[in-house]
Amino acid sequence: MxxxxxxxxxxxxxxxxxxxxxxxxxxxxxxxxxxxxxxxxxxxxxxxxxxxxxxxxxxxxxxxxxxxxxxxxxxxxxxxxxxxxxxxxxxxxxxxxxxxxxxxxxxxxxxxxxxxxxxxxxxxxxxxxxxxxxxxxxxxxxxxxxxxxxxxxxxxxxxxxxxxxxxxxxxxDAAEHDRILACVSHLPHVLAYALVAHIAGRADSERVLSLAGPGFRDFTRIAASNAQLWRDIVLANREAVGSELQELIAELQQAQAALAASDARALQELFELASRTRRAFGERQDGP
Amino acid sequence: MxxxxxxxxxxxxxxxxxxxxxxxxxxxxxxxxxxxxxxxxxxxxxxxxxxxxxxxxxxxxxxxxxxxxxxxxxxxxxxxxxxxxxxxxxxxxxxxxxxxxxxxxxxxxxxxxxxxxxxxxxxxxxxxxxxxxxxxxxxxxxxxxxxxxxxxxxxxxxxxxxxxxxxxxxxxDAAEHDRILACVSHLPHVLAYALVAHIAGRADSERVLSLAGPGFRDFTRIAASNAQLWRDIVLANREAVGSELQELIAELQQAQAALAASDARALQELFELASRTRRAFGERQDGP
Known part of the structure; x- marks a missing residue:
């Protein structure tokens, strides 16, 4: 061949x-x-x-x-x-x-x-x-x-x-692929880029980054990805990424409201659902 | 001792x-x-x-x-x-x-x-x-x-x-510590929890997670953290976390607007700033 x-x-x-x-x-x-x-x-x-x-x-x-x-x-x-x-x-x-x-x-x-x-x-x-x-x-x-x-x-x-x-x-189906990848790949890249850009914009960004631990390193690793490549990916899939981003922003606004109200129960439910889901995923994916 | x-x-x-x-x-x-x-x-x-x-x-x-x-x-x-x-x-x-x-x-x-x-x-x-x-x-x-x-x-x-x-x-200073940790630790946890909870809430979450790659695994690793522990951490630091979360939501809304307008330049600038910052950080932290 x-x-x-x-x-x-x-x-x-x-x-x-x-x-x-x-x-x-x-x-x-x-x-x-x-x-x-x-x-x-x-x-x-x-x-x-x-x-x-x-x-x-x-x-x-x-x-x-x-x-x-x-x-x-x-x-x-x-x-x-x-x-x-x-x-x-x-x-x-x-x-x-x-x-x-x-x-x-x-x-x-x-x-x-x-x-x-x-x-x-x-x-x-x-x-x-x-x-x-x-x-x-x-x-x-x-x-x-x-x-x-x-x-x-x-x-x-x-x-x-x-x-x-x-x-x-x-x-x-191509449309299903694009919706799913918006969720598990394109949206995470947007979030990681936005967080690191947010920190980079602070006057004390060097000091802030000097206190970043291993969790931050893993969480932001994808923010080192090629900016032009990822610009083109999110633009090529902009409807699905935009819709996922909108839903995620709504989710974050709810978390913010729970935080402002010291609503321990709402935060616990949100974190618990995520933690349970990620652990089950990790057991399937990360292996023993 | x-x-x-x-x-x-x-x-x-x-x-x-x-x-x-x-x-x-x-x-x-x-x-x-x-x-x-x-x-x-x-x-x-x-x-x-x-x-x-x-x-x-x-x-x-x-x-x-x-x-x-x-x-x-x-x-x-x-x-x-x-x-x-x-x-x-x-x-x-x-x-x-x-x-x-x-x-x-x-x-x-x-x-x-x-x-x-x-x-x-x-x-x-x-x-x-x-x-x-x-x-x-x-x-x-x-x-x-x-x-x-x-x-x-x-x-x-x-x-x-x-x-x-x-x-x-x-x-x-304790207040400075709390503001910085809100940025590099507490906020990333909230983001990772929110993303995984968002995916968990979908009817097709199993199928979605089956297509998650190594970037997703790293990005969401902290979402497996103990929910009650992190609920207490964000509540104990709720002012700083709330303020960082608000700024991050504003950043995401700007990204969403850029996406909706197919504003390649705005996306490129955001991603480029993050990518440059994370690479420099990675070179300092991850070692050669």
Whole structure:
């Protein structure tokens, strides 16, 4: 299987590493909007070659993986549309789905039926191909959100690739995916960014941060994420994120009212529900 | 040095373990509102003995450490006040300071000058003496918030104990401590609890949580914390927490407006400020 990976950062690089280790690709060609990033992917042994354009990278390959930031994927559809062969499959790793599917439908034309929208739910703290991890997708969930037009054989090829990399497949509607991810990923990023920006805006922010403990470190880790990437993700999913944010603000206003009234019972109920839920989740996810 | 530890959970147990390993105490007596917890501390070798009342535990000791939850400390002051000898020192590990100092002034009477309010900024995921970690305080900051009445020799004894356990000392005003901790600890807990409670309230919460990734796990880890303990902490510091929460809600409303208006620039600025601040913080705190 000849593979092209468009976007050779942490996720693209990790997929290349996973395919390599499992000998799932006869060749991997990379393209990145920053040619140096693709060149580093080659130097690291993740890629066999790098191409100077997306169109060149995808010529004659069996599988194209769009692993660029969500905001850059629509432009890539346009650049590769003419090069998608009748037996080629295109997939992506974008964190939002409905908007990308709309862009794919508009840009890919006839090749739209070869496009399998996918989202491996995985992440890391460090960017770039240097941080690539061949085991990143072991045990992770890959959500696939097909349309009525998507070819079944294309879906099968993408599912097989992810399963071979150790992932589980979950199929769902793109709109449901976007609502759920707004809840468990996009909204937490907005909250973490807002909290750290709030602290950064204080005159005594250095002193404040000097007293931050391990809970704060974990809670705000995602606030170190790439600002432009996440700006594009929340904009691409702005309806769902906006609606979740509105509900969360209402929840916080209730907590504030309970606090102002010293309503110990209301606070206890809120905290108890969360604590019970997070513990049960932790037992399932964190393992023993 | 004879030590009494009132409250034999994770923090009290870790302090006992740290004192033991460094041979800093000739004896450690424990008291816990749950006699079984103190008994487990003895069985684990953390404590030499357990007492059935707080008053008995502190008789004849040089140092009393109140390591109970913030909500339970005021009652302990009343129980031990009559037993504090002229050369005894009392300290605590509570996460809020101004309220506890007020309670100590009211309850301890003449012994108030022997009370050194302190807060080791450390935490763990598992409760109970079984999780005690003798190295928990290595490199951690202990904030000491003395009053005008606090005896200098008492402060010295408490500082020496914490330094011997590997901690750094920071002296500050109790009100400043409470404002800062509202920012970096109490507010994050409220946010994490509110988010998880929000998700728990959805009809499809199981499905939503099944798609949560590593970012969500880190972000919500503190939402597994003991609900009653944190209810008491935010209530004990309700003015500062309420004020921080109000400002954070305003920040979130601005983010929501930017999202609704697809204002990429405003979102980018917010996220960029947070990302830059958190990365600089991470480089200082997480180490290389």
């Amino acid at each position: 000849k593979v092209a990976i468009l976007g050779c950062g942490f996720i693209g690089g990790s997929l290349a590493a996973a395919l390599r280790r499992r000998r799932l690709a006869s060749s991997i060609t990379g393209y990145d909007i920053d040619p140096l990033t693709a060149a580093r992917g080659v130097a690291l042994g993740l890629l066999d070659a790098s191409s100077s354009t997306a169109a060149l990278a995808v010529q004659g390959v069996d599988l194209v993986v769009l692993a660029a930031p969500v905001g850059s994927i629509p432009a890539l559809f346009g650049q590769i549309a003419a090069e998608i062969g009748p037996d080629s499959v295109v997939t992506d790793v974008g964190s939002t789905k409905a908007g990308l599917i709309g862009a794919a439908r508009a840009e890919l034309g006839r090749a739209f039926e070869h496009f399998v929208p996918a989202h491996p739910i995985a992440g890391g703290e460090r960017p770039g191909p240097e941080a690539a991890d061949p085991d990143l997708f072991e045990g992770c969930t890959v959500v696939i959100t097909t349309s009525a037009e998507t070819r079944a054989d294309a879906v099968l090829r993408v599912e097989q690739m992810w399963r071979s990399c150790g992932a589980r497949i979950a199929q769902m | 004879k030590v009494a530890i009132l409250g034999c959970g994770f923090i009290g147990g870790s302090l006992a373990a740290a004192l033991r390993r460094r041979r800093l105490a000739s004896s450690i007596t424990g008291y816990d509102i749950d006699p079984l917890t103190a008994a487990r501390g003895v069985a684990l070798g953390l404590l030499d003995a357990s007492s059935s009342t707080a008053a008995l535990a502190v008789q004849g000791v040089d140092l009393v450490v109140l390591a109970a939850p913030v909500g339970s400390i005021p009652a302990l002051f009343g129980q031990i006040a009559a037993e504090i000898g002229p050369d005894s020192v009392v300290t605590d590990v509570g996460s809020t300071k101004a309220g506890l100092i007020g309670a100590a002034r009211a309850e301890l009477g003449r012994a108030f000058e022997h009370f050194v309010p302190a807060h080791p900024i450390a935490g763990g995921e598992r409760p109970g003496p079984e999780a005690a970690d003798p190295d928990l305080f290595e490199g951690c900051t202990v904030v000491i918030t003395t009053s005008a009445e606090t005896r200098a020799d008492a402060v010295l004894r408490v500082e020496q104990m914490w330094r011997s356990c590997g901690a750094r000392i920071a002296q500050m």
